[in-house]
Amino acid sequence: AQSVTQPDIHITVSEGASLELRCNYSYGATPYLFWYVQSPGQGLQLLLKYFSGDTLVQGIKGFEAEFKRSQSSFNLRKPSVHWSDAAEYFCAVGVFGNKLVFGAGTILRVKS
Amino acid sequence: EAGVTQFPSHSVIEKGQTVTLRCDPISGHDNLYWYRRVMGKEIKFLLHFVKESKQDESGMPNNRFLAERTGGTYSTLKVQPAELEDSGVYFCASSQTGLGSSYEQYFGPGTRLTVT
Structure with missing residues (x-):
């Protein structure tokens, strides 16, 4: 069955520090992948998406994500x-x- | 361009009562989805409309939930009668038609439903 694992429930970083949020997926076919953000009192906002091509994708607000097929x-x-x-x-x-x-x-x- | 809107933003009802949630998708989006997040859990798919037709309702919990999409525009999700376990945030999303595009879903702010 398809699933997505985000191993970290909470992360605290200092302002100005770098950030990495982990995501692993389980899906048999070529995945379409997304990151969304929900600020307090707001809906889900699409940060970035991966469909195909370059495995490093840029999103809004200075975020980026890297697709690694070998590591799912x-x-x-x-x-x-x-x-x-x-x-x-x-x-x-x-x-x-x-x-x-x-x-x-x-x-x-x-x-x- | 207006985003996905949902009404009400909050609803508190008693067990056994009926509640109707409304979603207005982005204009021109044929695909409309409902998702739900129960406290502390993942956001889970409920159902998918293409225009006015239900494409997939495999995520609907039981027959107390009824979704409609009149004329392929706005959608309603009725819970009747509500149970305590129905509490959560109900999200609506919409997307365009097309390979890839249909997966790029834009979400509304959600309706927080509390059943007491």
């Missing part, structure tokens, strides 16, 4: 975190039938 991973990175990045981040895989399967989410806290 799609980790999200940002070189320098801002206080406004504090939010919950979701990795998702698009499966047959246009559905998205989500990970449990990672809550990012930014300390000043």
Whole structure:
């Protein structure tokens, strides 16, 4: 069955530090991969997506993610975190039938 | 361009009552989805409309949940009668048609449903 694992429930980083959020997926076919962010009181916002081609994808707000087929991973990175990045981040895989399967989410806290 | 909107933003009802959630997708998006996040768990797929037709309702928990999409525009999700385990955040999303595009789903802010 398809699944997405985000091993870190909570992560705390200092403002200005680099960030990496981990995501591993299980899906038999070529995956469509996504990262979404949910800020407090807001809906889910699409940060970036991978469909094919270059395995390093750029998204909004300075985020990037790298698809590694051999590791079934799609980790999200940002070189320098801002206080406004504090939010919950979701990795998702698009499966047959246009559905998205989500990970449990990672809550990012930014300390000043 | 207006995003996906959902109404109400919050709803508190008693067990056994009925609640209807509404979703207005992005104009021109034929695909409409409902997802739910129960507290502490993953966001899970409920169902998918293509225009006014239900394409996939495999995620609907039981027959207390009824979704409709009138004329291929807005959608409603009715829970009748509500049970305690129905509490959670209900998200609506929409997407365009096309390989790849259909997976690029834009989400609304969600409706937080609390059943007491």
